[in-house]
Amino acid sequence: MSLLEITVQPTGTETHHVQTVQLDGQSCQLTTYTNGVDGYWYLDIQDATGDVVRGLGLSSGVDLLYPYRHLDLPPGPLWVHDKGLGGADPRTDDFAAGRAALFYLEVES
Numbered sequence: 001m002s003l004l005e006i007t008v009q010p011t012g013t014e015t016h017h018v019q020t021v022q023l024d025g026q027s028c029q030l031t032t033y034t035n036g037v038d039g040y041w042y043l044d045i046q047d048a049t050g051d052v053v054r055g056l057g058l059s060s061g062v063d064l065l066y067p068y069r070h071l072d073l074p075p076g077p078l079w080v081h082d083k084g085l086g087g088a089d090p091r092t093d094d095f096a097a098g099r100a101a102l103f104y105l106e107v108e109s
Contacts, residue, residue, distance in 0.1 A: 004104045006078075008032045008041060008058070012096030023074035024108045032058070032102075039092045047073055058102065059089050076107040 006021060009032070016033040031044040041058040051071045056064050063077040080090060081101045090100035 002106045004106065006030065006102040006104060008090075008095040008100075008102050009093075012093060014096075015092065021104075023078075023104050024076055024106050026072075026074050028074065034092050041090050041092075041095070045073065047071070057089065058100075060085060060087065060100065074104070074106075076105045078102070078104045 004021075004023070007017065007019065009017060015036075016031070018029065018031045020027060020029050022028075027048045029046045032041060034041055043056040043058055043064065044052065044054045045056070045065075046052045049072050051073065053068050053071070053073070058064070058080050060080045060082040063079055065073055065076075065078045079102075081103055082088075082099075083101055084099040085094060094100040095102070
């Protein structure tokens with residue numbers, strides 16, 4: 001098992017970021033973005049088979065993939081860790097400022 005921190009906002013000015021990551025040996029495209037109206041972060045995830053989950057709100061402390069276990073997504077938990085938000089969901093600059101981080105825990109070796 002290994003814990004992976006996933007980049008949401010590389011430098012602090014981005015409000016949209018696309019990357020391909022390996023999670024438990026599965027290639028996934030992750031798109032993170034903010035909503036210009038509410039300022040919160042969202043996630044789209046697409047696996048190699050084409051399954052797509054769109055518009056996941058990046059909420060602190062919940063397994064974001066749990067409701068989608070019927071899809072061929074990676075089996076481990078994906079969550080936002082609150083590093084200084086006081087339980088609030090991350091807003092536009094919280095990832096770059098270090099107040100929140102996105103983690104994935106690999107379960108397969």
